[in-house]
Amino acid sequence: MLLWIILSLVILSLTVYILQILALRKKLEENYTSQYYPPISVIKPLKGLDDNLFDNLESFCNQDYPEYEVILSLQDYNDPAYRVAEKIKNKYPELVKIIVDNSSNALNPKVKNMIAAYEASQYEHFLISDSNVCVDRNYLRETVILMTPDTGLVTNLIKGVGGKSIGAIFENLQLNSFIILSVSFLDKFLKMPCSIGKSMLMRKKDFEEIGGWNTVKDVLAEDYIIGKLMHAKGKKVVLSNHIIKNVNEYWSLRRFLNRHTRWAKIRWRIAGAKYFTELFSNPVFLSLLVPILCGFSKIPILIFVAVSILKIVLDVYVSRLINLPKSFSDILIPVKDLITAFVWFIPLVSNKINWRDNLYIIGKDTVIIPYERNFSLRLLYNKLKEVLTT
């Protein structure tokens, strides 16, 4: 009986996975046309050295686009990214501005980085783009096409490229399966607004109408909150099928685990009970339950192996869809799926996150509170004080 229940879950999970692939296919088939090319301020918050940083930044300076500016924003002249930013500015002096400012009191370090750059930007349309993103020459043209009058935010699909270390390989496998597929599925079939912080194009007017930086300065998932508020305001949040590259070459396994634990905690805080449905997009993990619960005999192990092979085949197909070259690292897909299944459980027992060298506690709607030693005791003390003084 148990075997049949788990088997049904595995089949359901594979079906959901195939539906997600269908969603991606449909997304990639979309075609848009427009001749609307407003001037754009590209804001790139920098912190530390990302893999391929020079090329990532340079790819924004070689856009086939009539009028735009690139603003590189940092909090500190001693940041190693500052030297790279300076070299880019020297190479493209007309196009690039560098803003160094640490005056904001925002808790979200990325938002803290961007506020001064936003104020220094000159155009009505602005695009927030992470430093680990590399784009093709037609990126701005193909993204802005979707910025119709009723649209508040345009975001892009992402794919991971360049993995050379084990952490980077896992990172890219996860981006090129779970992340790209769930985003496409939410957008295409569930019609849910889905914004990705790696690339967000907006109008200043709309952004300020939803409260501007003040509404997102102390939350972890500023991209999600911006998308949610735009949607609530009646503006469309649109996912472009122009895929941007997230270059991850030399990540450590620890960094991979840290990022996906943080993202899992964000999803848990945002989705609540719906977070449990995520397990259905991990057929490898579900099929491992067969031998664990029914014994490590021939048939349960065969089921696990068969599902793992099928998952590899499906993910290789997804790689083809998004124009990734063949890679031997694809055989690590089941290992990556089992690691991410383990990561999935962490948000259920911990709400502490480490981001850009800062420790936070993550609350409802991803509101962040700086983590201090004896955090729970302090919280209890503050509550007691509040009760006694009111």
Next chain:
Amino acid sequence: MLLCDFHIHTKYSDGSVELRKVIDIFGQAGFDVIAITDHVVNGDSMIGKLAYKFRLTVTEENFNEYMENIRYEAERAWNKYEMLVIPGVEISKNYISSDRSAHILILDIKEFIPACKSYEAIFLEAKRQDAIVVACHPHNMKGEIRNTLYLWNNRDKYEKYIDAWEIANRDDVFSVVSLRKYPYIANSDFHKPVHLYSWKTLLNCEKTASSVKSCIRHNKGVAITLFRG
């Protein structure tokens, strides 16, 4: 100040990364000056013979190809990243005893120098080529079974030939160099990408090979920094 690393290995010896990729790793990270310094190992000891057997050394036979490829990559690095690439080698006299072993960087090398020559002969040849001589990791390093102590133990004899001593190498700092007031630089001894994050040299000079060499020789406007990503 120019951000510099003068001690970098590639697949020409025991590094794990191809020359072209090494150039890109440093270029992408915003470096101003680097030196490629693959090992030239002595063939007169057991350890040296193994290095030849496993092709972990630049040899007289492939030296010209090595230099040609560095020159090609140097041009690419300058055009793309405005990064100066200086050709070099690390003369590696390896013996079982740490007291007999020594590694010497020859920066801006022009012709092959065999590692089995005497120390004096190597230094004089380097001077003839107007190259910079650096004593590498001259003192005990944490976690190393075999150190390179020969030059430090014989410093009174050789200090006149040495333009700079490595005061820091990767994560180690050799305070003895500063106590003796020797001219200094700091390097990563890069073998794999994670070594990018290590001690480096900052130079206050023009971004040309001659200015960089002069700055190291006179050891004015030199600082070290622990580079973290």
